[in-house]
Amino acid sequence: AQSVTQLDSQVPVFEEAPVELRCNYSSSVSVYLFWYVQYPNQGLQLLLKYLSGSTLVKGINGFEAEFNKSQTSFHLRKPSVHISDTAEYFCAVSADKAAGNKLTFGGGTRVLVKP
Amino acid sequence: NAGVTQTPKFRILKIGQSMTLQCTQDMNHNYMYWYRQDPGMGLKLIYYSVGAGITDKGEVPNGYNVSRSTTEDFPLRLELAAPSQTSVYFCASKKQGSGPYEQYFGPGTRLTVT
Numbered sequence: 326a327q328s329v330t331q332l333d334s335q336v337p338v339f340e341e342a343p344v345e346l347r348c349n350y351s352s353s354v355s356v357y358l359f360w361y362v363q364y365p366n367q368g369l370q371l372l373l374k375y376l377s378g379s380t381l382v383k384g385i386n387g388f389e390a391e392f393n394k395s396q397t398s399f400h401l402r403k404p405s406v407h408i409s410d411t412a413e414y415f416c417a418v419s420a421d422k423a424a425g426n427k428l429t430f431g432g433g434t435r436v437l438v439k440p
Numbered sequence: 441n442a443g444v445t446q447t448p449k450f451r452i453l454k455i456g457q458s459m460t461l462q463c464t465q466d467m468n469h470n471y472m473y474w475y476r477q478d479p480g481m482g483l484k485l486i487y488y489s490v491g492a493g494i495t496d497k498g499e500v501p502n503g504y505n506v507s508r509s510t511t512e513d514f515p516l517r518l519e520l521a522a523p524s525q526t527s528v529y530f531c532a533s534k535k536q537g538s539g540p541y542e543q544y545f546g547p548g549t550r551l552t553v554t
Contacts, residue, residue: 428473430482
């Protein structure tokens, strides 16, 4: 079984400042890693995913994440946030051979961008 | 493509009532999922399906039932609604096969049981 821990439940940040959202996971098998974003009153949409290869993954809207196998982490970063980045962000893992390719989600990190 | 659609968007149920949450996708995805989202808890998997006629339990299946008679539709049935089922419900779908294909989510159904 897999588990995901998002270390910060809320992150307030000023506009144009950098932000880092932390995600740690545990799994006894190899996994795929995802970050999803949920804007207010909407469903989730994919920001980026790690499959294999380069540990630095670039996603949409200027986000990137770095996979660290030794620390079992997949932290999300953006160098300069906008008001429109106010949303909830979810880290998720999927074991590559799990039945149904089920996703296990972290508890989410709510980002509030202040002007 | 409309993607994943869910109806209704909002619903209030009385304790003990039943209802069906509808989910339809037009991407010809074989895999479909139902999640519930409680505040601060992330998403928990209720049921999933890997194809028409095949369903399996997720992490929190109690109090729910599903069926999958077509590739497009994956309804979620609540029998004898309880306050603990107050939540936001999301349906998702994914391409067939193992691999890192992303799940596509619907807009959600906000359910209140009073």
